[in-house]
Amino acid sequence: MTDIPKTQQAVQLVGPDELVFNDSKEVFEPGPHQILCRVEASGLCFSDLKLLKQFSTHVRKGPLESGIELGILDEIPSYVPCAKPTVPGHEAVVIVVKTGPEVEDYKIGQRYLVQADYRWLKTATSNGAFGYNFEGALQEYVLMDERVITSPEGDSMLLAASVDHSAAAVALAEPWACVEQAYANKERQTIKNNSKMLIIAETVIDDNALGDLFDNYGKPADIWCHRRRNTEFNQNSSRDQRRIRPR
Numbered sequence: 001m002t003d004i005p006k007t008q009q010a011v012q013l014v015g016p017d018e019l020v021f022n023d024s025k026e027v028f029e030p031g032p033h034q035i036l037c038r039v040e041a042s043g044l045c046f047s048d049l050k051l052l053k054q055f056s057t058h059v060r061k062g063p064l065e066s067g068i069e070l071g072i073l074d075e076i077p078s079y080v081p082c083a084k085p086t087v088p089g090h091e092a093v094v095i096v097v098k099t100g101p102e103v104e105d106y107k108i109g110q111r112y113l114v115q116a117d118y119r120w121l122k123t124a125t126s127n128g129a130f131g132y133n134f135e136g137a138l139q140e141y142v143l144m145d146e147r148v149i150t151s152p153e154g155d156s157m158l159l160a161a162s163v164d165h166s167a168a169a170v171a172l173a174e175p176w177a178c179v180e181q182a183y184a185n186k187e188r189q190t191i192k193n194n195s196k197m198l199i200i201a202e203t204v205i206d207d208n209a210l211g212d213l214f215d216n217y218g219k220p221a222d223i224w225c226h227r228r229r230n231t232e233f234n235q236n237s238s239r240d241q242r243r244i245r246p247r
Contacts, residue, residue, distance in 0.1 A: 004036070004097055010139030014085045016055040028077050028143040035106050035144050035158075036098040041167030042137035043091030045175065051132060056083045059126035061133050067121035068147065078135040078143040081123075089138035090116035090131030091174040093167045094158075103146055105156065112158035113170050115177075120152055130157070191218040199225045 010025040030036045051058050063081040064073060073079045080086045092114040096106050114130055114137065121128035130136050134148065149157040161170045191197070191213075197220040199205060205225045 004141070008140040010087055011089070012085045012087055013052055013055060015083075016053060016057075018055075019052060025139060026077075027141045030098055030100045030103075030143060031075055031145075032100040032102040033146050034076070034100045035096055035103060035146060037094035037112070037142050037144065038097045039089075039137045039140060039142055040093045040095055040111070041171045042089040042093075043168075043171045043175065044089075045091060047090070048088040048131070051086075051088055058132065059123060060129045061086070062123035062126070064121050064123060064128050064133070067118075067128075067152075072145070072147055076134075076143070076145050076148065078145075079133065079148075080135055081133040086132065087135040087137070087139050087142070088131050089136035090114065090129065091171045092116075092130070092137035092142075093161060093170045094137065094142065097141070105146065106158065111161045111163060113161045113173055115157040115159055116174060118148060118151075118157065121148065189217075191220055193218060193221075195220040197223045199223060201225065201227060203227070 005027055007024045008027050010022045012020050012022050012025070014020055028034075028036065051061065055061065061081060064070065094112050094114060096108050096110045096112070098108065099106055116130040116136075118128040118130070118134075123133070128134060128148070130144075134144075135142060144158075146156075151157070204227060210223070
């Protein structure tokens with residue numbers, strides 16, 4: 001392994017629509033439970049643009065409220081909630097270059113794909129995540145803490161990656177996993193009770209046409225149907241909008 005520099009190049013988000021290139025960002029020294037990794041590759045995602053636009057109001061940029069002893073967060077310089085500058089990039093492949101004295105499960109030279117979502121670490125309306133309220137991979141080196149990246153069940157959010165595949169190919173596993181997870185997530189398997197539903201269609205929706213959907217997946221409180229004409233969504237056309245009461 002080459003010598004680890006004191007500073008590095010990094011892309012940072014510092015406010016809504018404010019992105020800066022920092023060519024002298026500190027490379028953090030790992031604490032007792034921490035892992036310093038060299039970033040091998042990082043993908044770009046549309047979610048990064050949402051973070052750029054929303055910044056501190058993004059649900060995954062808020063402070064953690066549960067799932068970890070909150071005092072631990074004071075020991076992690078890469079924990080950057082709220083208005084603190086952050087480093088985006090959550091489709092990452094990293095190589096361990098240094099570990100703290102209490103770290104046993106990660107060894108220098110090991111290569112990992114980062115699983116970015118820390119679902120047990122709750123913010124007010126979402127959860128903690130790599131590349132959001134924890135710094136991500138659009139930098140040369142990134143610091144992680146094993147008390148953050150280890151789930152209550154003992155699963156690590158660093159997934160061993162073979163050297164037989166390119167860094168770009170490994171990094172693409174993260175967005176593909178998101179697609180699969182979208183169909184497996186229990187939070188998305190039913191219609192939320194007492195919710196509102198908007199249906200946009202190119203034909204009139206019969207009041208009884210949605211019966212099977214509601215019987216199997218639950219009923220919203222209100223449904224608004226909008227008939228689309230000429231591929232344009234005309235919000236002011238009351239003739240093409242109507243309300244359905246689920247039975």
